[in-house]
Amino acid sequence: MKTLFGGTIAAAAGAAMVCLTAGTAAAQGNTAQQLQEQWKKDVVGKTIVYIPVSYSVPLTRIWGERMQMIADHLGIKFQVRDPNFNTQREAQLLQAEIGQHPDVLIVHNPDVQVLAPALQQAENAGIYVIQINMASRYKSDAFIGVQPNELGAQMANAVVKACGGSGTSHKIALMNGEVTSAYSLGIMEGATSVFKQHSDIKIVSNQAANWDSKTAHDKAATVLQANPDLCGYMGWWSGQDSGIAQAVKQAGLLGKVKVFTTDGGEPPACEYLKEGLFYEDFIYPASLQADQMISTAVMLLQSKMKPGTMHVAIFSPVIPTTAENVTPTSCTELSKK
Amino acid sequence: MSSEVRIKAASGGGEVSLRARTPSLLKRLTQEHIVLITTLVLAGIFSLLIPGFATVKNALTLLNSIAVLGILSLGAAIVIIGRGLDISQVASLAIGAALAAVVMRSGGSIPWAIFCGFAVSLAIGLVNGLVIAFIEVPPLFATLATNLLMFGLAQIFIVGSTLLVYVPKSAESFLVLGHNIGGVPIPVLIFLALALIVHLFLSHTRIGRFIYAHGDNPEAARLSGIPTRPLTVLEYSLCAVIGYLAGLVLMATLSSIDTEIVMGTEIFNVILVAVLGGVSLVGGRGSVLSVIAGGLLIGVMLDGMTLLNLDNDTQNIVRGLVLLAAIVGDNLLHPRDEETARHGD
Numbered sequence: 001m002k003t004l005f006g007g008t009i010a011a012a013a014g015a016a017m018v019c020l021t022a023g024t025a026a027a028q029g030n031t032a033q034q035l036q037e038q039w040k041k042d043v044v045g046k047t048i049v050y051i052p053v054s055y056s057v058p059l060t061r062i063w064g065e066r067m068q069m070i071a072d073h074l075g076i077k078f079q080v081r082d083p084n085f086n087t088q089r090e091a092q093l094l095q096a097e098i099g100q101h102p103d104v105l106i107v108h109n110p111d112v113q114v115l116a117p118a119l120q121q122a123e124n125a126g127i128y129v130i131q132i133n134m135a136s137r138y139k140s141d142a143f144i145g146v147q148p149n150e151l152g153a154q155m156a157n158a159v160v161k162a163c164g165g166s167g168t169s170h171k172i173a174l175m176n177g178e179v180t181s182a183y184s185l186g187i188m189e190g191a192t193s194v195f196k197q198h199s200d201i202k203i204v205s206n207q208a209a210n211w212d213s214k215t216a217h218d219k220a221a222t223v224l225q226a227n228p229d230l231c232g233y234m235g236w237w238s239g240q241d242s243g244i245a246q247a248v249k250q251a252g253l254l255g256k257v258k259v260f261t262t263d264g265g266e267p268p269a270c271e272y273l274k275e276g277l278f279y280e281d282f283i284y285p286a287s288l289q290a291d292q293m294i295s296t297a298v299m300l301l302q303s304k305m306k307p308g309t310m311h312v313a314i315f316s317p318v319i320p321t322t323a324e325n326v327t328p329t330s331c332t333e334l335s336k337k
Numbered sequence: 338m339s340s341e342v343r344i345k346a347a348s349g350g351g352e353v354s355l356r357a358r359t360p361s362l363l364k365r366l367t368q369e370h371i372v373l374i375t376t377l378v379l380a381g382i383f384s385l386l387i388p389g390f391a392t393v394k395n396a397l398t399l400l401n402s403i404a405v406l407g408i409l410s411l412g413a414a415i416v417i418i419g420r421g422l423d424i425s426q427v428a429s430l431a432i433g434a435a436l437a438a439v440v441m442r443s444g445g446s447i448p449w450a451i452f453c454g455f456a457v458s459l460a461i462g463l464v465n466g467l468v469i470a471f472i473e474v475p476p477l478f479a480t481l482a483t484n485l486l487m488f489g490l491a492q493i494f495i496v497g498s499t500l501l502v503y504v505p506k507s508a509e510s511f512l513v514l515g516h517n518i519g520g521v522p523i524p525v526l527i528f529l530a531l532a533l534i535v536h537l538f539l540s541h542t543r544i545g546r547f548i549y550a551h552g553d554n555p556e557a558a559r560l561s562g563i564p565t566r567p568l569t570v571l572e573y574s575l576c577a578v579i580g581y582l583a584g585l586v587l588m589a590t591l592s593s594i595d596t597e598i599v600m601g602t603e604i605f606n607v608i609l610v611a612v613l614g615g616v617s618l619v620g621g622r623g624s625v626l627s628v629i630a631g632g633l634l635i636g637v638m639l640d641g642m643t644l645l646n647l648d649n650d651t652q653n654i655v656r657g658l659v660l661l662a663a664i665v666g667d668n669l670l671h672p673r674d675e676e677t678a679r680h681g682d
Binding site: 056057058084085179204205206207208212213214217218219221222223225226239242243246250268271275 | 387389394395398399401402405492500501503506515516517522587590591592593595597598600601639640643644646648649
């Protein structure tokens with residue numbers, strides 16, 4: 001009797017377990033199904049338009065190619081509009097896109113001012129707006145990118161570490177990009193705050209090369225000729241700073257003058273690190289940023305919030321990379337097309 | 338003319354000659370002399386202000402920084418002297434060099450890579466020359482169009498996704514072009530050698546004199562039997578090929594070539610160097626000395642202001658003022674009159 005009772009309880013419990021498991025599975029299946037349906041309704045077939053300042057530089061290419069690849073897999077329509085460094089053209093393209101009404105706009109600002117009104121207009125028209133790497137003064141749904149002032153401070157600290165000790169000249173030089181861009185201003189602000197605390201560091205030159213490697217080369221050659229005992233040269237884009245590295249090499253100062261730079265993990269930079277042309281590259285991985293961009297777009301699409309109501313920031317990690325820790329994945333290879 | 342007549346009428350001949358000689362001495366100064374003097378004055382000021390400025394090493398650094406610009410301006414000068422204008426010269430530079438780099442990257446030999454780049458640059462020059470000489474499209478529009486056309490074609494068929502092409506490490510023997518021989522940068526030697534060749538070509542060969550005649554008065558040149566159409570094709574071809582040489586030097590210096598330069602403002606610097614030194618945009622005037630004078634002025638300004646560590650805005654103000662001073666000085670010494678105003682019409 002006792003056994004029978006026990007057996008009945010065990011059977012009942014077993015049956016209950018089976019039913020419970022089946023029920024949970026059914027509920028889970030239901031949730032997964034719901035999510036899938038939500039995904040199909042909110043994400044699949046939606047349109048993302050990406051407007052970089054130019055689609056011809058490695059950084060914006062890495063972003064675009066990676067987003068395109070993910071979007072193709074997810075069934076999202078992904079389109080690129082290329083203003084080719086023409087600010088006015090970029091503003092026109094943005095206006096035209098607002099008329100076309102895509103679901104998400106991913107915009108790379110040329111400066112803090114020029115696209116701000118149009119970005120607000122786009123959100124008012126019901127389009128989610130994600131700004132990347134260079135923010136405008138308008139706070140849109142999301143910002144993904146580096147914090148220039150933090151990056152500047154991080155780089156300056158590395159320069160101080162390399163050139164502040166004994167046995168160095170303590171002399172450094174800076175090569176600005178476009179002085180009025182939000183990115184340059186932020187980096188200068190961050191770097192200056194660090195250098196101010198280290199009075200032993202002597203900035204012998206602070207020039208701008210407007211992102212041009214030839215200008216950077218010529219100015220660096222002049223500075224190196226006047227200061228052959230220079231310890232460090234800090235610039236803020238590897239494409240431009242490759243000119244500094246070549247000037248250092250041609251002056252026979254390779255290994256003596258340390259070149260510090262930063263980029264999104266663009267292909268030639270890693271070669272330069274391995275060859276000792278760059279001493280340290282502060283890499284904010286562009287492919288990771290691209291993943292964050294598309295994920296944010298997908299999240300916004302499913303949030304069902306009115307565009308302009310959410311303001312999120314996703315700041316990019318910065319990985320100090322030298323010849324010692326550079327790996328094959330530190331830089332992103334571009335497609336050959 | 339009229340004032341001279343009045344002086345003659347009013348007084349004796351001796352006074353006239355005294356009065357006429359003073360301005361003539363100044364007037365004998367050509368634009369390149371004025372630019373060279375401005376450059377020397379500026380170099381003197383910089384030497385006083387900057388301890389390391391007046392050194393051989395710095396002079397070589399300075400020359401190295403203007404070598405590419407100088408080479409480009411030599412090519413531009415040939416076209417401008419022949420009363421033309423080549424906006425697409427930087428396209429010849431960048432596309433030719435980029436093709437050479439792409440061939441090197443894909444494992445082609447260095448001579449073959451250099452030849453491929455040469456061929457595409459020559460093709461750009463030929464297209465320009467033919468369109469301008471035979472279809473008679475104004476040079477400004479023709480070369481503006483070819484500039485865009487060639488840039489687009491090159492992006493699709495040569496360069497690919499990004500504008501930046503790096504010279505592979507295996508092409509070390511090509512990169513030697515950017516190095517030094519006995520402390521003298523090779524780009525400077527190439528610039529000086531090319532300047533000598535272009536000078537001899539323009540002033541000591543029949544074709545060189547024809548180019549001046551063509552620029553001075555195309556109609557008269559044609560009527561006197563000069564084959565002006567083939568001459569035009571030659572001018573633009575030379576300009577493109579010299580542009581390509583500048584591209585090779587630039588690429589060797591930076592170990593890469595950024596084709597974005599085509600869409601930039603480099604061509605205005607090239608024309609500025611030539612015109613500043615006295616190559617007249619209306620044709621027929623100027624020489625290699627003009628290019629050297631213009632280039633030196635730009636180089637001294639760049640070098641001195643970098644050493645003085647002036648900020649960007651101050652540099653722009655100084656550059657603007659010096660250029661304005663050189664142009665105003667020339668205008669004061671050579672006022673526009675009926676002849677110069679009509680010159681080139």
